[in-house]
Amino acid sequence: MLEANTYDGPSETTPLLIAHGLFGSARNWGVVAKRLSEDRTVRAVDMRNHGESPWFDAHRYPQMADDLAKVIPEQADVLGHSMGGKAAMVLALAHQEKVRKLIVADIAPVAYSHTQTPLIDAMRDLDLDQVETRGDADRQLQAHIDDAGVRAFLLQSLDVKARRWRLNLDVLADEMDSIIGFPHVSGTFDGPTLFLSGANSDYVQPAHRATIRQLFPMARFAKIPGAGHWLHAEKPREFEAAVSAFLNA
Structure with missing residues (x-):
């Protein structure tokens, strides 16, 4: 459920x-x-x-x-x-x-036709071991995502304390053709x-x-x-x- x-x-x-x-x-x-x-x-x-x-x-x-x-x-x-x-x-x-x-x-x-796979790649590339604050994560994402609004939106799904994404990134990537x-x-x-x-x-x-x-x-x-x-x-x-x-x- x-x-x-x-x-x-x-x-x-x-x-x-x-x-x-x-x-x-x-x-x-x-x-x-x-x-x-x-x-x-x-x-x-x-x-x-x-x-x-x-x-x-x-x-x-x-x-x-x-x-x-x-x-x-x-x-x-x-x-x-x-x-x-x-x-x-x-x-x-x-x-x-x-x-x-x-x-x-x-x-x-x-x-x-607008695949969102590049955003998934950016989130996967985030070195969660180096993330103490949301700002740390934002600075890492800047290398891949220029738009501050997009970064802020994605970071709402980051559990900083647990150092994990609240998104099943692997499945979302695998199913991108179905999603779009x-x-x-x-x-x-x-x-x-x-x-x-x-x-x-x-x-x-x-x-x-x-x-x-x-x-x-x-x-x-x-x-x-x-x-x-x-x-x-x-x-x-x-x-x-x-x-x-x-x-x-």
Whole structure:
């Protein structure tokens, strides 16, 4: 069973399940989840091979969708970002009865070519024996990763005290083709679906809309101005407002 952080809200409202992206964790979503819990109970999970959840040899979307289904007692609204968005889409297609409304944050049900293996290589190359503080780790990562924001994001998954990553780096590397891909799925999810993207991101293209509407006939599209792929971190208030408006409609 996946580990989850729960933020209690009004029990008469459908609960919301949040699935994070690659290298993320439930903890990344704490501020957003807490604000959204004003209207409903929110559960943010650690996906398999991430955070405090169990490690497995497989990291593919059908298994991730089954993981999510197991933490939904009856029915939930589901929000997934990037990798978590793909898992949420497969959940909605394979377990339609579990999902009332679906929000897919900045990802489409297609295969991408942007491998994240270089980031895994950078994390593997970190000499954990030389890490006493997060700053020590950051200085080592600078040799491989120029972007301070990316380094800070990755380091949220480093347990400095235990000198270990809370990421199953070997399996994530082995399964990278599956992570950036999308499985062959049949059927449709006929519930309300919002594809919410960052206006500065190129992850959801106009060319993807035919595929999206084939799988999600009730899909709607919205963009958050000034946001990129990490729209929930870059424009949290606007993101929360868009999510709440859709769920409360």
